[in-house]
Amino acid sequence: MKTLFEKLFAILGGILILFLVVPLVKMIFSLDFGVAKKVLSDLEVLQSILLTLRSAMWATILGIVTGIPLGYMLARKTFPLKSLVQAAVDLPVVVPHTAAGIALLMVFGRRFLGGRLFSFLGLSFVGTEAGIVIAMTFVSAPFLINAARDAFAGVPNRVEEVARILGASPLQVFSRISFPLALRGILSGALLMWARGISEFGAIIILTYHPMTTPVLIFERFEAYGLKFAYPVAALLVLICLGLFSLFRFFASRGDRRK
Amino acid sequence: MIVLKDVTCKLGVFQLQPVNLELREGDYWILLGPTGSGKSVLLSIIAGLIRPDEGHVFKDGRDITAVAPEQRRFSMMVQDFALFPHLSVFENIAFPLRVRHRPRDEVTREVKAMASQMGVTYLLRRGLKGLSGGEKQRVALARALIVTPDLLLLDEPLSALDQIIKRELMEELKTLHRKYGIPVLHVTHDFEEGITLGNQMAVIHQGRIIQQGTPELLSRQPATPLVAAFTGIRNIYKGAIEVRNGSHLFRKDSVVFEIPMGRAGEGVVAIPSEDIVLSHAPVESSARNTLMGEVRELRPRPPLVDVLLEVQTLPLIATVTAKTVEKMGIRSGMSLFATFKVASVKVF
Numbered sequence: 001m002k003t004l005f006e007k008l009f010a011i012l013g014g015i016l017i018l019f020l021v022v023p024l025v026k027m028i029f030s031l032d033f034g035v036a037k038k039v040l041s042d043l044e045v046l047q048s049i050l051l052t053l054r055s056a057m058w059a060t061i062l063g064i065v066t067g068i069p070l071g072y073m074l075a076r077k078t079f080p081l082k083s084l085v086q087a088a089v090d091l092p093v094v095v096p097h098t099a100a101g102i103a104l105l106m107v108f109g110r111r112f113l114g115g116r117l118f119s120f121l122g123l124s125f126v127g128t129e130a131g132i133v134i135a136m137t138f139v140s141a142p143f144l145i146n147a148a149r150d151a152f153a154g155v156p157n158r159v160e161e162v163a164r165i166l167g168a169s170p171l172q173v174f175s176r177i178s179f180p181l182a183l184r185g186i187l188s189g190a191l192l193m194w195a196r197g198i199s200e201f202g203a204i205i206i207l208t209y210h211p212m213t214t215p216v217l218i219f220e221r222f223e224a225y226g227l228k229f230a231y232p233v234a235a236l237l238v239l240i241c242l243g244l245f246s247l248f249r250f251f252a253s254r255g256d257r258r259k
Numbered sequence: 260m261i262v263l264k265d266v267t268c269k270l271g272v273f274q275l276q277p278v279n280l281e282l283r284e285g286d287y288w289i290l291l292g293p294t295g296s297g298k299s300v301l302l303s304i305i306a307g308l309i310r311p312d313e314g315h316v317f318k319d320g321r322d323i324t325a326v327a328p329e330q331r332r333f334s335m336m337v338q339d340f341a342l343f344p345h346l347s348v349f350e351n352i353a354f355p356l357r358v359r360h361r362p363r364d365e366v367t368r369e370v371k372a373m374a375s376q377m378g379v380t381y382l383l384r385r386g387l388k389g390l391s392g393g394e395k396q397r398v399a400l401a402r403a404l405i406v407t408p409d410l411l412l413l414d415e416p417l418s419a420l421d422q423i424i425k426r427e428l429m430e431e432l433k434t435l436h437r438k439y440g441i442p443v444l445h446v447t448h449d450f451e452e453g454i455t456l457g458n459q460m461a462v463i464h465q466g467r468i469i470q471q472g473t474p475e476l477l478s479r480q481p482a483t484p485l486v487a488a489f490t491g492i493r494n495i496y497k498g499a500i501e502v503r504n505g506s507h508l509f510r511k512d513s514v515v516f517e518i519p520m521g522r523a524g525e526g527v528v529a530i531p532s533e534d535i536v537l538s539h540a541p542v543e544s545s546a547r548n549t550l551m552g553e554v555r556e557l558r559p560r561p562p563l564v565d566v567l568l569e570v571q572t573l574p575l576i577a578t579v580t581a582k583t584v585e586k587m588g589i590r591s592g593m594s595l596f597a598t599f600k601v602a603s604v605k606v607f
Contacts, residue, residue, distance in 0.1 A: 158341045159342075165307075166355045176354075
């Protein structure tokens with residue numbers, strides 16, 4: 001028998017879940033089969049979806065390589081200005097993403113120092129896939145860094161200390177103990193970062209309108225042709241994302257069962 | 260041989276006072292102290308996890324104060340075992356060999372031999388889930404001993420276990436220590452554990468080593484009331500010492516008994532509960548102190564029983580065997596005489 005308290009909480013939570021799910025479900029179920037087929041054969045749409053998934057993947061890889069060490073340092077070490085570093089990590093979450101795009105443009109734009117330096121290496125961030133990758137990295141890295149930090153903080157200190165006394169170097173403790181134990185949290189952070197990268201619009205549209213990622217393409221079709229031409233692309237992107245996340249969750253739960 | 264020379268360390272408000280300690284080949288050292296006394300800090304300094312502010316740690320004459328923990332060739336087992344939850348029992352035991360890059364065949368051979376020695380061969384292919392406290396302890400011990408360390412550090416290794424397994428494992432630790440001869444530093448707050456296992460003991464309190472020596476010396480001649488309390492002496496009283504006609508007397512409220520020595524004034528005395536003889540009538544013997552009291556409570560501590568007497572306002576515990584309780588028909592409310600020798604009273 002549920003108490004009044006539980007019923008109230010279930011109703012309030014249920015309202016939010018409906019609010020989150022109904023628009024997406026409606027969009028998917030409104031999809032006309034014929035239109036979907038047409039969208040699927042639209043090269044521009046397919047290229048933009050591939051570009052979005054690929055760029056978000058590169059951003060995530062960049063995040064993994066740099067964010068895991070940072071997450072570990074934040075969880076385990078004390079260093080000067082640590083709280084400032086933590087605040088800097090969280091900054092992209094609170095900054096409006098169009099503003100983040102402007103900020104990135106003012107560093108990596110062709111007329112600015114960062115952009116010029118990178119142009120020597122043959123790298124340009126305006127109107128290129130590299131630009132999409134850095135925009136995605138900027139806005140989504142906090143998810144991975146914070147997840148890695150929390151995962152490392154969850155590894156008992158004592159376990160790492162005993163490993164060292166038993167003969168493991170700091171690198172061996174990290175690779176054999178801390179990292180494997182934090183892996184699940186890191187993976188879920190990486191997945192979140194990838195998902196956040198895919199959905200990014202504001203920063204990308206400022207830095208790199210072309211080539212078009214799917215969120216930009218949806219916006220453009222909505223502006224130029226209206227809802228009828230925009231929503232099939234949106235529905236397709238949502239379906240692909242849902243499929244991929246379900247797949248990841250399935251493998252993650254299988255991994256858990258094995259443990 | 261491990262030597263600590265004037266080691267001090269400040270951690271927040273905690274201050275470890277200069278510590279001097281010598282761990283010789285074959286020693287089984289017990290570091291006894293209450294929670295927060297600094298025993299784990301001292302262990303961490305020896306292990307190399309904490310750098311002391313001052314002083315040095317020497318191993319066989321070499322200063323290892325700045326040497327990293329992994330290069331000290333020590334091993335450690337802790338209260339919650341700190342086993343690696345993502346590794347199998349086999350890989351847990353093999354860990355010290357793997358990080359030393361030992362060949363695969365050697366790892367397999369040595370892990371199997373150690374597992375057989377510790378009686379955990381049947382667990383080797385399993386994960387850690389579902390292992391009992393005793394099994395985890397054996398796995399942790401196997402992992403600690405597989406590289407034959409130069410010093411084995413034990414941080415409250417038996418605290419998480421129930422009494423039966425604890426006694427069993429104490430025997431095992433004793434046997435292993437005899438067999439390997441590895442010096443051991445065992446941190447605990449349990450004197451019974453200490454006296455069963457150790458041949459050397461140090462009592463630490465508020466960051467200071469109060470007394471060190473053999474467990475027998477500490478229980479026979481405790482330097483302070485705290486050491487007396489730690490060594491299991493429960494009858495500790497604060498009162499007035501009087502010197503009358505060459506005799507030393509201790510007075511607590513209206514209870515007076517003779518003590519072997521002491522300066523007149525305020526003092527603390529302790530009477531080991533095992534040194535008190537109970538009788539239904541006053542006994543003629545060489546023991547000069549006889550007090551009459553009423554039995555308030557019987558506290559079984561198999562195979563012993565603590566009999567709590569109330570001598571006027573003074574609580575007095577006498578430890579006897581369960582058989583004695585039965586034979587004398589001791590029960591609550593009964594009046595008994597408690598007799599003890601003047602020489603058995605410790606004066607601080």
